[in-house]
Amino acid sequence: MACRGCCCCGFGLLNEDNARFLMLALLIILYLLCGAAVFSALEQPKEKQAKERWMHRFEHFSQKHNLSRKELENFLRFYEEANVAGIRVDATRPRWDFTGALYFVATVVSTIGFGMTTPTTMGGKIFLIFYGLIGCAATILFFNLFLERLITLLAVVLKSCYEHQRRRKAILPHGGQHSHGATSGPEAQGDSLAGWKPSVYYVMLILCLAAVLVSCCASAMYSAVEDWSYFDSLYFCFVAFSTIGFGDMVSGQRQVYEYQAAYCLGNFLFILAGVCCIYSLFNVISIVIKQVLNWILRWLVPPRCGHTCHPGVGLGPRRNAVGPHRTYPRHNISIETDAVNDSEEMDGRRMSGEMISMRDFLAANKVNLAIMQKQLSETANGHPRQSGSCSRHNGFSEGVGALAIMNNRLAETSVDR
Template identity: 30%
Template sequence: MVSHRPLFFLLLMLSYVMYLVIGAYIFSNLEQPQEVNLREKVENLWSKFLASHRCLSEELLEDFLRSALLVRSSGVSVMRNISGLEVKWDFISSLFFTGTTLTTIGYGHPFPISMSGKIFCLFYSIIGIPFTLSFLTIAARNLLFLLRDKPVHVLHLKCNFARNKLEWIHAGVLISVLALLFFFIPAVIFYFLEENWDYVDALYFCFISLSTIGLGDYVPGDQGGQRMTALYKILVICYLLIGLVAVFLGVEILKSLLNYNQFLNLFLFGCDDSRRAEEMECDPTYDSELPFVPKHDEKTRRRLPHSASPTEKSYGSINPSFS
């Protein structure tokens, strides 16, 4: 029988490419007009500045702005009136960097600028990223047992609801609570703590961070003059780690409800062979040294040697009690 999985995989690949193309088209139409407007504003500011400062060379101004933007991209402010205590690579800022890097959020602000820092970041991340993802996965599965499996089991014993329906209701309630605790309520907090963020920006930051996209356009604690910045960044790191566990928990719940593994098997070429091998390994009646003997196959039993079935009576010899 010809497998349809290669065709399913081809359809999946085409669907993903189409999804990328549609997203690129929508983003291009939404963002390009804003980019054109900003570019026109910069051109106007540039022309007005040069017109009011005729003694200033345009080449020197370009060199200065290029250097200033390069320094700013490294996380160092070019403003001269900032406090000298605002260092981007102190211990707390470095802890914030390691947390966002190992969770693969990676805001990109700041980033290592020294050669030794870049080399250390490579080796540190090679070990740290799998370690972090494993820790988050294990924590999420433990919470899955405590927050879903045990409550659903208790409710199933006490109520007359079908287990499948009970799992869907419990999942809806639990995911709603997680969304409230780790998206909507933190967005309100960030809205009040960050001066230039509105609520949509704060909610956008929460989703971009906990989905590990980490675009870096919004970074908490990055504004100058904020109070208790060190404590604030530590609390943000705690929020990101706990929030990622909550996201992993929600993903595990949805995967179990939607039979994600069965859906995934539709696109895997070697699914039948791997599943057959797993069934043979897990089958307690399978023995590589003895032939497989069905329990109710009497003819097969009679063909077995006495050593293979010591408890069976010998029907091929004369019973001494009747001799």
């Protein structure tokens, strides 16, 4: 009986990357709808109460001072214009002196963008476009480099703890006596830990604890200096560290502080450390979300459909992926087979939640380098690569080099379709 378009076969028409992308898009839309419903239920009653209270005060003030509604509205519009320029009822520090401008550019390049200070001149707006383009790109590069070094440091620490735990188990086994027959020593330790990688879940837990610690310490400082409640300080820390930057609460806006120099330094260091920790945590959480999406796709699309489907339909494992009971014979070992097995090990480690080293990444690309060398040699000698029993002479296989390889891939794709 032929398949009549079941759900799993519908997903099977996509490859794994496209199916994951589609699933993530659907989940994000559902997440947005749920968030909108929750915030609407929580915040809309307070908004209505504030609007009714404001209208009552507006009418009371206009009647008390014998002002027409239009005159009072015009005066409030003038105050809104002054508010945009940085004029407040309470005394605040200057917005566009050197320190104020330094605080502004820091919020620009960090992508926080509180919004309490914005350029109003045409020259300032044009300069901000080019300044932010380069500054934001450089800051994102800095965050990525920071994440690499942070994960390297965590990997060294976790590996040291793992080595210490293995030594303790080797010296004191479950019986409480030293095992003389067991192989020990630096050689055995090095062989057993050669391919060890820290779990992404341990890295996520450590980054989460670091972000919580930085946020708690920063909240204690803000609640003491800014006279905010501790919960409001935690809220500000998350909004600032995650670079959301609503601008409803902004630190360091008073004109005078008791220990102003020390507070400015502490504010800068806490925001820098918090942004780095939260940015790193977001990247690691994205890896976990990708693993959850893989699990959902394997749950939605079983390995075998109950109907009679066309061959090749279904979300099977990715190329070189490692299954739970999948073995690979290693006959005729060459650079290509060795690279394939290395790529399989790397993909299996990625699916198990472990970090990937640069050595594994380079090993996984050996096969690509070998295929490129083979295609370059065949193209240069005038022997284009055959596919099946007939060659593909369709105008795509001309040329030598990386462009020829890309054209051959395009030709294969167009003919296969």
